[in-house]
Amino acid sequence: MIRLLAILCFLAAVGFAASPLLAPGFGGYEASQFPVMIEEPPVQPSGYAFSIWGLIFAWLVVGTGFGLLRRWDDPDWTPGRLPLFVSLAVGVNWLPVAMHYPVIATGMIWVMLAGALLSLFRVGDTDRWLQQAPVAIYAGWLTAASCVGLGVVLGGYGWLPPTPAALVSLALALVISVVVQYRLHRAPEYGITVIWALVAVIVANSHPFNAAVAGLALLGIIAILGLRGTDTE
Numbered sequence: 001m002i003r004l005l006a007i008l009c010f011l012a013a014v015g016f017a018a019s020p021l022l023a024p025g026f027g028g029y030e031a032s033q034f035p036v037m038i039e040e041p042p043v044q045p046s047g048y049a050f051s052i053w054g055l056i057f058a059w060l061v062v063g064t065g066f067g068l069l070r071r072w073d074d075p076d077w078t079p080g081r082l083p084l085f086v087s088l089a090v091g092v093n094w095l096p097v098a099m100h101y102p103v104i105a106t107g108m109i110w111v112m113l114a115g116a117l118l119s120l121f122r123v124g125d126t127d128r129w130l131q132q133a134p135v136a137i138y139a140g141w142l143t144a145a146s147c148v149g150l151g152v153v154l155g156g157y158g159w160l161p162p163t164p165a166a167l168v169s170l171a172l173a174l175v176i177s178v179v180v181q182y183r184l185h186r187a188p189e190y191g192i193t194v195i196w197a198l199v200a201v202i203v204a205n206s207h208p209f210n211a212a213v214a215g216l217a218l219l220g221i222i223a224i225l226g227l228r229g230t231d232t233e
Helices: 002-022 047-070 078-092 094-098 102-122 128-156 162-183 188-204 211-229
Strands: none
Touching (some): 002 047, 002 078, 002 094, 047 078, 047 128, 078 094, 078 128, 102 162, 128 162, 128 188, 188 211
């Protein structure tokens, strides 16, 4: 069972990395998918930020591959595998769903986030750059992406105006990220990845300037850096 889980985790990582082939050209939710068309939701980071997916895909494949070949029976690696597998297995199907059903896709990415965070809290201390680091950046980006998706849906369905939708979603992302980083000082890659997303939100809201959204994102960056500054481990 332990070996099977290591195999499944690796296969799920490979499938997740290959999933863009199922939805070529996908660049995020389209305004036309929603009753209220918002061409540039203020909660959405600048496009360059999404390039981090390439790093995440590659690092997860390398990490789970190393775990399968060299650490399949290592008790330090085993606890984090099941929730990571669940997250990645859901992720394999996320892009095709997102192209047609943004509300369902938003629910799916929250499941992915839950699995990634649970895995991050369970991963061991050995082989840090192959076991913990890829899960940390994956969970960090999903923290931002799940809240961005929520903000886009809130605005797109007219449940909140665009800026309040962005503020609510960003506030939720900051609460999650600050709590996780406070509880998990040993994984700075998580906070760094969230900061990457927040900087891209500021860039996206610089022209035209949205002081409320950019200001909240800046406060989030300061809060995460503040937590890192208190780390004595």
